[in-house]
Amino acid sequence: MAIGLVDSGVGGLTVLREIRRLCPTADISYLGDSARFPYGTKTMEQVESFLLEGLDFLAEIGVEAAVVACNTASAAGLEAARRRYSFPILGVIEAGAKPAVEATRCGRIGVVATTATVRSGAYTKAIRGHLESAVILHRSGQELVGEVEAGRMEPSRTGKMVLNLLSPLVAAGVDVLVLGSTHLAVVRDVFRRFVGTEITVIDPAKETATEVAALGLGNGSGKVAIFVTGDPDAFRRAAGAVYCGEPPDVKKIFLPGGSGPAEENYT
Numbered sequence: 001m002a003i004g005l006v007d008s009g010v011g012g013l014t015v016l017r018e019i020r021r022l023c024p025t026a027d028i029s030y031l032g033d034s035a036r037f038p039y040g041t042k043t044m045e046q047v048e049s050f051l052l053e054g055l056d057f058l059a060e061i062g063v064e065a066a067v068v069a070c071n072t073a074s075a076a077g078l079e080a081a082r083r084r085y086s087f088p089i090l091g092v093i094e095a096g097a098k099p100a101v102e103a104t105r106c107g108r109i110g111v112v113a114t115t116a117t118v119r120s121g122a123y124t125k126a127i128r129g130h131l132e133s134a135v136i137l138h139r140s141g142q143e144l145v146g147e148v149e150a151g152r153m154e155p156s157r158t159g160k161m162v163l164n165l166l167s168p169l170v171a172a173g174v175d176v177l178v179l180g181s182t183h184l185a186v187v188r189d190v191f192r193r194f195v196g197t198e199i200t201v202i203d204p205a206k207e208t209a210t211e212v213a214a215l216g217l218g219n220g221s222g223k224v225a226i227f228v229t230g231d232p233d234a235f236r237r238a239a240g241a242v243y244c245g246e247p248p249d250v251k252k253i254f255l256p257g258g259s260g261p262a263e264e265n266y267t
């Protein structure tokens with residue numbers, strides 16, 4: 001039984017990594033829609049249609065469950081996806097919101113995410129679903145998301161960008177920080193280093209993997225297949241930061257809606 005994962009690029013590999021840790025025998029097919037990266041500068045309608053195309057591909061190759069390993073796509077299209085397919089579909093936003101609420105003592109929670117996720121208010125809704133009085137402070141980390149996808153993670157530059165994202169949140173007194181983009185989770189150790197011990201950093205990948213394990217799909221042979229819509233070599237290079245060792249073969253595919261970057265965006 002195979003599980004499918006979909007993201008706009010390499011970020012969802014952070015979820016794949018946690019799933020493999022918890023379910024080493026699960027067969028996984030991963031789709032990175034890298035030709036249309038970034039999702040975080042597109043409209044919710046565009047991202048929803050990209051997501052459904054990606055899931056159609058995964059359904060066609062026979063996955064029996066799927067994880068939307070992308071916060072932006074979870075915010076935009078999780079509900080539509082659940083209406084369209086009969087197999088279980090997990091998202092990452094609820095998986096970030098729940099442990100964030102469990103971890104907070106003061107009720108002030110910081111979220112770093114893409115521009116589209118911030119604008120969607122999806123984290124506010126999910127967190128307040130557990131803690132109505134929560135104060136949620138957002139920052140868009142879109143620029144850093146782009147650096148991660150490009151595989152440009154030179155430590156002092158990444159450190160500066162992380163610090164710049166964090167400073168207003170630390171000043172505002174958050175005690176929990178949610179990495180609300182799977183691309184930002186690629187550099188979670190840098191976030192952890194800069195927040196110190198007073199702030200708990202939540203990577204939704206862990207909770208997502210626990211939810212996947214509960215589906216009981218771990219009875220395959222631990223095969224991983226990776227598909228991308230963009231340049232496979234560029235993907236392989238950037239994936240090195242998430243994968244320990246060589247990532248498996250990366251195959252290029254074409255989605256019916258076209259693989260070129262969408263014209264319309266709003267940043």
Ligand code: DGL
Pocket residue numbers: 007008009011012037038039040041069070071072073114117145180181182183
């Ligand atoms: N990985 C995606 C997320 O979790 C965002 C990257 C993008 O902007 O495409 O939101």
